Amino acid sequence: MDLSVRIGSLLLKNPLIAASGCFGYGVEYADVVDLSSLGAIAVKGLFLSEREGHAAPRIVETPAGMLNAIGLQGIGVRRFVSEKLPELRARNATVVVNVCGTTLDEYVEVSRILSDAEGVGAIELNISCPNIKEGGIQFGCSLNGTYDVVSAVRKVTRLPVIPKLTPNVTDVPSFARAAEEGGADAVSLVNTFLAMVIDIETRQPKISNVVGGLSGPAIRPIAVRMVYECRQTVRIPIIGMGGIADARDALEFMIAGATAVQVGTANFVDPFIWTKLVDGIRDYLQRHRIARVSDLVGTIDTHASATERSGV
Amino acid sequence: MPVDVAAEVIVNRALSADYNLVALAAPAIAAAAAPGQFVMLKANAGFDPLLRRPFSIFEILRDGGGTPSALTILSKRVGPSTNLLYDARAGQRIACLGPIGRPFTIVDAPVEGWMIAGGVGLAPFATLAESLRARRVETTLFYGARRAAELFHLDFFRALGVALVLTTEDGSAGETGRVVAPLDRKLAARDRQAPVMLYACGPEAMLAATARIAARHQRPCQVSVERVMGCGLGGCYSCVVPMRGEDGGRHHVRSCIAGPVLAADQIIWD
Numbered sequence A: 001m002d003l004s005v006r007i008g009s010l011l012l013k014n015p016l017i018a019a020s021g022c023f024g025y026g027v028e029y030a031d032v033v034d035l036s037s038l039g040a041i042a043v044k045g046l047f048l049s050e051r052e053g054h055a056a057p058r059i060v061e062t063p064a065g066m067l068n069a070i071g072l073q074g075i076g077v078r079r080f081v082s083e084k085l086p087e088l089r090a091r092n093a094t095v096v097v098n099v100c101g102t103t104l105d106e107y108v109e110v111s112r113i114l115s116d117a118e119g120v121g122a123i124e125l126n127i128s129c130p131n132i133k134e135g136g137i138q139f140g141c142s143l144n145g146t147y148d149v150v151s152a153v154r155k156v157t158r159l160p161v162i163p164k165l166t167p168n169v170t171d172v173p174s175f176a177r178a179a180e181e182g183g184a185d186a187v188s189l190v191n192t193f194l195a196m197v198i199d200i201e202t203r204q205p206k207i208s209n210v211v212g213g214l215s216g217p218a219i220r221p222i223a224v225r226m227v228y229e230c231r232q233t234v235r236i237p238i239i240g241m242g243g244i245a246d247a248r249d250a251l252e253f254m255i256a257g258a259t260a261v262q263v264g265t266a267n268f269v270d271p272f273i274w275t276k277l278v279d280g281i282r283d284y285l286q287r288h289r290i291a292r293v294s295d296l297v298g299t300i301d302t303h304a305s306a307t308e309r310s311g312v
Numbered sequence B: 001m002p003v004d005v006a007a008e009v010i011v012n013r014a015l016s017a018d019y020n021l022v023a024l025a026a027p028a029i030a031a032a033a034a035p036g037q038f039v040m041l042k043a044n045a046g047f048d049p050l051l052r053r054p055f056s057i058f059e060i061l062r063d064g065g066g067t068p069s070a071l072t073i074l075s076k077r078v079g080p081s082t083n084l085l086y087d088a089r090a091g092q093r094i095a096c097l098g099p100i101g102r103p104f105t106i107v108d109a110p111v112e113g114w115m116i117a118g119g120v121g122l123a124p125f126a127t128l129a130e131s132l133r134a135r136r137v138e139t140t141l142f143y144g145a146r147r148a149a150e151l152f153h154l155d156f157f158r159a160l161g162v163a164l165v166l167t168t169e170d171g172s173a174g175e176t177g178r179v180v181a182p183l184d185r186k187l188a189a190r191d192r193q194a195p196v197m198l199y200a201c202g203p204e205a206m207l208a209a210t211a212r213i214a215a216r217h218q219r220p221c222q223v224s225v226e227r228v229m230g231c232g233l234g235g236c237y238s239c240v241v242p243m244r245g246e247d248g249g250r251h252h253v254r255s256c257i258a259g260p261v262l263a264a265d266q267i268i269w270d
């Protein structure tokens, strides 16, 4: 059975990727997970320099989900390359670096530094963080901005370039198309949904940033729909995510059109989820006599009759 | 190295309308745990609530041969997860990930160990008291609660030879008022040459007051902080505490992996 999938020039041993911001820099999990057993690890978003992020409280739970406004705290790309990358390399992890920027030049510069470093597998362009004012989202919410960032980074790196799209726009597929036209090797979606929670007793927002990004099982059906729509629109691979909590959820994204998937919030609940996901996918492929997981991608059947669908 | 155990509830004892004590069969975690460490618990399957919650390890229970067999959790109801824990039934299984976090640094005699606990902040001090007393360290527990009925486990500490200084807000036991008041007085009365290590756990305002008092009397102080935590393993950056770095700047430190025990004089209490 072949679990490997290809994202541009990057070959993943399985389609499971730890979602950015939900797995630290990977090294934090070395004690509990064999880092080389994951398809890849998308590390916490990195700017050129260090950032302290927002004040606590930074998260609050919601029905079947959570809201976060971390504010992209991070050690900056140079410290990442010198302090974290060597250990990730030693542990044979496939590393996707989530790249942030407040300006187009910053995206380019961070990507250039990563391209010169040893052990980076791909660049995921975070143009979709809903929690910071300057940068990022201003590119991700404009078709021209998306095209400009992707094509500028494309020019300075041979690594696969994977813009990460926001769901907080009317038409996600048009952004996937802008990314494809800019030269992206794949797109990943979705980042979190802008949301808020208020404490009615104090009438204060429950996180310090007032608004934050919603993740977890609550968002899954919307994310699946967005992956499905983008699959109809672009030819490049899609990395799907949003609320995956077990193997069935991962398979659902792949059937909708995702070549690989990322898992974020569910890793908080169960850091040992990865072997369970791999086993569940294997089981399914066996049961359905599918030799390669990549053969499952985009196989959704939308022509079934009503009686077939209801299982009668 | 933390492990995840589907730990059976051995017994769940209600201590008051808010507090309960749950014993969980988690021998591997109990055997590895050090005072100040915590576990991440989830008492329900499914998504509501979704995330685990951090709890200090209260006691380590041992079998007849002295081998650690279980741990207990002292919990106070404040929301959905602690309600589930309050209502947990014997035989039920609770997902228990641990032990996690940087433990207390344990002093040796002649340094004295003074523990300052507010409410459910008593939780890390049962195991700490055992470790300190095992080293024959003179140990005092300053323990404040709302009322006498919410001062728990006093006999446990007495049996270990821990001196108790009790306060209640309503005056129903010990001194009336906040626990930091007697701490301040006793530090003022103490010989400067006689070393003391302060250990504090409780509400944020109490920790901040303890840190100020420790600084004023120039005593080292380790605090166990409590923050909203997403994962407990350093993955999410939710549980940060603002601290002064070596560069003098303000840094957000993840309390799950750099803590929960932190040096009071490095925390920025704003």
Ligand SMILES: Cc1cc2nc3c(=O)[nH]c(=O)nc-3n(C[C@H](O)[C@H](O)[C@H](O)COP(=O)(O)O)c2cc1C
Residues within 6 Å of the ligand: A019, A020, A021, A022, A044, A045, A068, A070, A072, A098, A126, A129, A164, A190, A191, A192, A214, A215, A216, A217, A219, A241, A242, A243, A244, A262, A263, A264, A265, A266, B230, B236, B237
């Ligand atoms: C605490 C937290 C921090 C996150 N940080 C980042 C980040 O730094 N960069 C990024 O592109 N996405 C970030 N995300 C978004 C996730 O990578 C993912 O897109 C989203 O959570 C949906 O997946 P999930 O439902 O499996 O968590 C973060 C999400 C959470 C919950």
